[in-house]
Each structure stands twice: as structure tokens, then as C-alpha cells.
Amino acid sequence: MVQVQARMSSIAGQAGQQAWHARPLPLAPVAAQGRLSDLLSIMGANIDDRRLCDAYLIPLRRVRAGVVLLHEGTRAESVYVVRFGTFKTLRVAEDGYEQVLGFSGQADVIGFDALCSGSHPSSAVALEDAGVYALPIRELDGLRQRVPALDRALQSALSAQLAGAAGIAEVMAAVASEARLARFLLQRSMRMAALGQSTRRLRLPMSRRDIASHLGVAHETVSRSFGELVNWGFVAVDNREVEILDTDGLRGIARNTRGCPDERGSEAPQRRARTRRTARPCASSVAA
Amino acid sequence: MVQVQARMSSIAGQAGQQAWHARPLPLAPVAAQGRLSDLLSIMGANIDDRRLCDAYLIPLRRVRAGVVLLHEGTRAESVYVVRFGTFKTLRVAEDGYEQVLGFSGQADVIGFDALCSGSHPSSAVALEDAGVYALPIRELDGLRQRVPALDRALQSALSAQLAGAAGIAEVMAAVASEARLARFLLQRSMRMAALGQSTRRLRLPMSRRDIASHLGVAHETVSRSFGELVNWGFVAVDNREVEILDTDGLRGIARNTRGCPDERGSEAPQRRARTRRTARPCASSVAA
DNA sequence: CGATCGTTTGACGGTGCTCAATCACCGTGG
DNA sequence: CCACGGTGATTGAGCACCGTCAAACGATCG
Numbered sequence: 001m002v003q004v005q006a007r008m009s010s011i012a013g014q015a016g017q018q019a020w021h022a023r024p025l026p027l028a029p030v031a032a033q034g035r036l037s038d039l040l041s042i043m044g045a046n047i048d049d050r051r052l053c054d055a056y057l058i059p060l061r062r063v064r065a066g067v068v069l070l071h072e073g074t075r076a077e078s079v080y081v082v083r084f085g086t087f088k089t090l091r092v093a094e095d096g097y098e099q100v101l102g103f104s105g106q107a108d109v110i111g112f113d114a115l116c117s118g119s120h121p122s123s124a125v126a127l128e129d130a131g132v133y134a135l136p137i138r139e140l141d142g143l144r145q146r147v148p149a150l151d152r153a154l155q156s157a158l159s160a161q162l163a164g165a166a167g168i169a170e171v172m173a174a175v176a177s178e179a180r181l182a183r184f185l186l187q188r189s190m191r192m193a194a195l196g197q198s199t200r201r202l203r204l205p206m207s208r209r210d211i212a213s214h215l216g217v218a219h220e221t222v223s224r225s226f227g228e229l230v231n232w233g234f235v236a237v238d239n240r241e242v243e244i245l246d247t248d249g250l251r252g253i254a255r256n257t258r259g260c261p262d263e264r265g266s267e268a269p270q271r272r273a274r275t276r277r278t279a280r281p282c283a284s285s286v287a288a
Numbered sequence: 289m290v291q292v293q294a295r296m297s298s299i300a301g302q303a304g305q306q307a308w309h310a311r312p313l314p315l316a317p318v319a320a321q322g323r324l325s326d327l328l329s330i331m332g333a334n335i336d337d338r339r340l341c342d343a344y345l346i347p348l349r350r351v352r353a354g355v356v357l358l359h360e361g362t363r364a365e366s367v368y369v370v371r372f373g374t375f376k377t378l379r380v381a382e383d384g385y386e387q388v389l390g391f392s393g394q395a396d397v398i399g400f401d402a403l404c405s406g407s408h409p410s411s412a413v414a415l416e417d418a419g420v421y422a423l424p425i426r427e428l429d430g431l432r433q434r435v436p437a438l439d440r441a442l443q444s445a446l447s448a449q450l451a452g453a454a455g456i457a458e459v460m461a462a463v464a465s466e467a468r469l470a471r472f473l474l475q476r477s478m479r480m481a482a483l484g485q486s487t488r489r490l491r492l493p494m495s496r497r498d499i500a501s502h503l504g505v506a507h508e509t510v511s512r513s514f515g516e517l518v519n520w521g522f523v524a525v526d527n528r529e530v531e532i533l534d535t536d537g538l539r540g541i542a543r544n545t546r547g548c549p550d551e552r553g554s555e556a557p558q559r560r561a562r563t564r565r566t567a568r569p570c571a572s573s574v575a576a
Numbered sequence: 577c578g579a580t581c582g583t584t585t586g587a588c589g590g591t592g593c594t595c596a597a598t599c600a601c602c603g604t605g606g
Numbered sequence: 607c608c609a610c611g612g613t614g615a616t617t618g619a620g621c622a623c624c625g626t627c628a629a630a631c632g633a634t635c636g
Contacts, residue, residue, distance in 0.1 A: 099457055173385070
């Protein structure tokens with residue numbers, strides 16, 4: 001299950017990706033179609049016109065692990081809504097550094113940031129086999145007008161995406177690398193909660209390098225930080241399976257953006273112990 | 289002009305802010321109104337129904353420097369479009385650290401991220417005297433339906449905001465603090481270009497601390513980085529007035545996200561000299 | 577003038593980046 | 607079957623850079 005994306009290459013090595021496209025596919029890049037009502041239910045919208053939504057069909061596109069859904073700089077044709085699977089969105093800097101902006105899962109909208117300019121400012125790569133609804137931009141206005149439910153759902157999803165964009169700032173704002181990783185894990189956990197899944201057991205579909213890019217640290221540091229969190233007993237890690245053992249402890253680590261305790265000390269001993277590492281930090285919930 | 293926001297306090301010290309609200313204002317928080325056509329022209333939209341857009345009036349709200357337009361956690365009433373002035377948007381972490389997410393100027397949309405949840409996930413504070421159009425959320429759907437031009441303009445603005453959200457990742461991704469600052473200045477410059485203004489002379493309405501928070505560094509480091517850029521001759525700084533003297537040089541500094549030259553060396557000597565600082569770096573455009 | 581805030585500069589210590597080696601896993605081909 | 611190459615993950619060592627603490631300076635306001 002996990003190994004299926006072992007040969008996922010970076011966006012830079014797209015020669016291999018295009019080979020994927022060049023394979024003798026069934027000739028039809030968009031074969032399947034899905035019902036609009038299914039799309040709406042995935043997005044959590046109320047359906048106002050059941051008959052129309054059942055009848056209306058939306059192009060459905062399957063994306064295999066490692067395949068590029070959108071390529072930075074290309075013309076924008078469609079906006080996508082994730083049906084299943086996970087994507088990473090990224091931008092490649094001038095120096096070739098791959099900056100991972102975020103990870104998109106079920107019900108997330110991909111590619112909307114291209115509407116204003118007409119070409120995609122960021123790429124999207126499937127981290128595992130995935131399926132997306134494709135909303136052609138040419139039909140988007142008409143569709144939104146005819147189906148108010150879709151309009152509202154899109155608005156809401158975009159609003160959520162805008163609110164979620166602060167997430168990358170949140171993880172990168174922390175000074176300590178363990179805090180960044182802790183915040184990232186807590187974000188993933190909360191996302192799982194929003195989807196009604198287990199908040200303790202996380203499956204990370206992305207590589208350590210992707211996490212590192214998203215956190216703004218070197219990928220070796222991600223490994224070390226995972227090690228520290230394990231040493232402190234906050235999580236258990238098995239490759240890309242992560243189990244959160246002590247949510248409050250993790251939150252304690254994630255709390256401190258930077259050293260200054262904001263001059264209102266005398267409240268809680270919530271400072272990370274300067275214990276030259278590998279010693280358990282303060283531990284807000286452990287003393288209890 | 290600049291000093292007017294000298295007493296802008298951090299969001300943490302909101303006691304002062306609320307005092308502003310408690311002042312004996314003219315009793316009418318929303319006094320003026322603006323024409324819809326003006327709003328559309330600011331947003332760069334084509335007007336399809338001139339008569340309707342000239343007649344329709346939008347609530348207009350003036351915001352003085354330092355005043356909180358939106359407060360994190362409060363119920364969402366309106367979405368705002370900036371007519372003039374500058375705002376900073378921010379979130380306060382649990383530890384009281386104020387994370388500046390971005391800066392909003394003319395034609396930017398503020399508060400849209402609250403639509404999905406009904407309450408604002410971030411605050412917005414005026415950095416200078418400003419004016420905003422207020423679009424009540426209750427009327428938003430109807431307004432968009434009646435005025436397709438507004439609908440398109442909003443879509444486009446949101447798309448641009450989504451694309452711009454990558455900006456904070458861009459600045460924070462750089463390892464060297466001078467690269468972060470250089471990227472930030474280049475972003476500001478490009479924004480000025482988009483507005484048709486001078487790209488060399490920048491007026492930064494925000495404090496060093498705000499910049500520091502946005503770049504993810506200590507505010508002392510911002511000062512030092514400004515100093516380095518000045519030493520290298522790339523910019524001239526006078527308090528909050530910045531003049532870009534060497535755009536290519538600045539770009540050269542901004543290029544290197546991190547040390548790894550991406551293994552395709554032999555192209556340009558675009559590595560920062562390990563010169564223990566204060567010595568001019570490689571200088572891509574200086575050799576010419 | 578004193579108080580407060582913003583900005584700048586200095587010194588020190590620690591953390592994470594860089595460079596490197598090692599291990600584990602997988603797919604391929606002899 | 608095992609050797610081989612490739613990739614991802616982990617661990618180690620050294621040092622430069624930035625965060626922290628501290629102090630000084632300037633500007634604004636009462």
C-alpha cells in the first residue's frame with residue numbers, strides 16, 4: 001500500500017512523468033463521469049434540485065501515484081475537486097528548490113488559483129492513486145448559476161482553503177524544528193477529525209522530503225525531530241504510519257513559537273527544558 | 289504620513305484598541321456609502337449594467353491607523369474590499385505570538401476566509417488610515433447573482449489571493465535572512481508594478497516587527513538584514529522608505545533558497561560568497 | 577523633560593544546515 | 607538465489623547563522 005508511491009519522482013524529473021503519459025493508455029484521458037449529486041455530497045452541500053443533480057454528469061479523472069495533475073505555468077483548463085487520494089501542491093523556485101505549499105485531500109479544491117491569471121501558479125502531484133472531479137473553467141460560470149448548491153459549496157471550500165493557507169505560516173513560524181513537526185502532526189490530526197476519522201493514527205502519504213519542504217527545514221532535521229518526539233513518548237512512528245500517544249504533550253511542544261514567554265510568566269511551566277535534547281521536555285500533561 | 293501609525297499597538301494589547309471603539313464616535317459606524325461602479329472599477333472589472341452599478345450603493349467604512357477591522361474569533365458580518373490604505377492580517381498563537389499572514393492593499397478582499405465557518409479565523413488591523421467597502425454576507429449571494437461583474441471580480445480577487453498566499457511560504461522558505469527580506473521587497477515591488485506604480489521606490493507602512501513576523505525571523509534580524517542589503521548597495525533605506533538600487537542584485541540574493549546548488553553547477557557563479565558577511569556577495573549583476 | 581515605542585547595534589550561545597556515511601527496502605537482472 | 611543500483615530514511619560531526627539578551631539612540635507625545 002505504501003510502497004506504491006515509492007517511485008514517485010520529484011517534479012523536476014518530469015521526463016519519467018511524461019513517459020507515463022506516453023504509455024498506450026486507453027486513448028481516452030477522460031473516460032469516466034460522475035454524478036453532480038455525488039460531488040455535492042462529498043463537498044458537504046445540500047442538494048436543492050435532486051433530479052438535476054442526479055442527471056448532470058461531471059468529468060471524472062483518475063490520477064495514479066506520482067503523476068502530475070497540474071503543471072506550473074500551463075494554461076488553466078479545469079478546476080478540480082478531490083474525490084479520493086492525496087495531492088501535494090508545490091512551486092519550484094528559480095534555483096530549482098521544490099516548495100511544498102500544502103496537501104490536498106478529499107473535498108479539497110485544486111487549481112482555483114489559476115483563475116485570475118489563466119495559467120497555473122503552482123503544480124499538483126498525486127501522492128497516491130487518486131480521483132478528481134474536473135470542472136471545466138469555460139462551463140464554471142454557467143454551472144454555478146444553474147446549480148446554486150455548487151456555487152455555495154465552492155465558495156465555502158475556497159473560504160476554507162484560504163483559512164487553511166495560514167497553516168503553512170503556522171508550521172514555519174515555530175523556531176524549534178520539533179515544534180514545527182508537532183504542529184504539522186496536529187494539523188493532520190485535526191483534518192482527520194474534520195473528516196470523521198481517527199485522530200490518533202495518521203498515515204502520512206508524503207515523503208520526509210515533502211514534509212521537510214513544507215516545514216521549511218532540511219529533511220534530515222525532520223528525521224531527527226521525529227526521533228525526538230518518539231524519545232519523549234509523544235508519538236510512535238513506523239515509517240509513514242504515525243500514532244499520537246500524547247496529544248497534550250504534543251500540543252505543549254507545539255505551543256512555543258519562540259523563546260519569549262510573553263512576559264506574563266508565573267502561569268504554567270510551559271517552557272521547553274533546555275536539556276540538551278533527548279531529555280523529556282517540561283511535559284505539561286505528564287506531571288498529571 | 290508615516291508617523292501617524294506610530295502608536296499602532298500589537299493585537300495583544302487590545303485594551304487600547306477597544307478604547308478606540310468606546311470613544312464617542314458620531315454614533316454611526318457606517319456613515320458613508322460608495323457606488324458599486326466605483327468598487328468594480330477599483331477591482332478592475334468590466335461593468336455590464338452601468339445604470340444599476342451607478343445607482344447601487346455599498347456601505348463604506350473608514351478605518352483609522354491602528355484600528356482593528358476584524359477581530360479573530362468574532363462573528364463574520366461582512367466581507368471587505370480595500371479602497372485605500374493598508375492592512376495587516378494576522379493570527380495570534382496560543383503563546384501570544386502574533387503571526388502576520390500578509391498585507392492587504394487596494395482592491396484586496398479581507399475577511400472572506402470566515403465564510404466557511406461563520407467566524408473570522410484571522411484579524412485585520414489598519415496600518416494607516418484606510419477605507420473599505422463592506423459587503424454584508426447576508427446580501428452577498430443576492431448581490432453576486434444580480435451583478436455578474438461583481439461575481440467575476442470577486443472570483444478573480446479570491447483566486448489572486450489564493451495564489452498570493454504562496455508568498456508567505458516563499459519568503460519563509462529561504463534560509464538566509466537577507467534572502468527572505470530580498471524576496472519580500474521584490475514581492476512588494478511586483479505588487480507596485482501590478483498597481484502601475486513605481487517599482488523602485490517603496491513605502492513600507494508596516495513596522496519592522498510586522499515584517500519580522502511575516503518573514504519568520506526576529507525583528508533584530510530584519511534590521512541587520514536591511515543593513516546588509518544597504519552595505520551591498522542593493523537598496524537604500526530611510527526608516528520606512530526603501531529604494532531599490534539594483535534589482536538584479538536583489539534577485540541574486542533572493543534566488544538561493546538553500547545551499548544546495550542543485551547539482552547542475554557550471555552555469556553561473558550564483559553562490560553567495562561565504563565571506564563572513566559585510567563583504568559583497570558574488571553579485572551577479574555587478575560584474576557587468 | 578521624562579516616558580514610551582521603534583529601530584539599531586553588539587556579544588554570546590545554541591540550533592539547524594551542510595556534508596557524509598550507513599542502513600533498509602525495492603525492483604532488476606544475472 | 608544473491609549481487610547490483612537506486613531511493614528513502616536515519617545518524618553523526620562541524621560550524622556558520624540566527625535567536626536571545628542587553629544597551630543605546632531617535633522620535634513622538636504628554
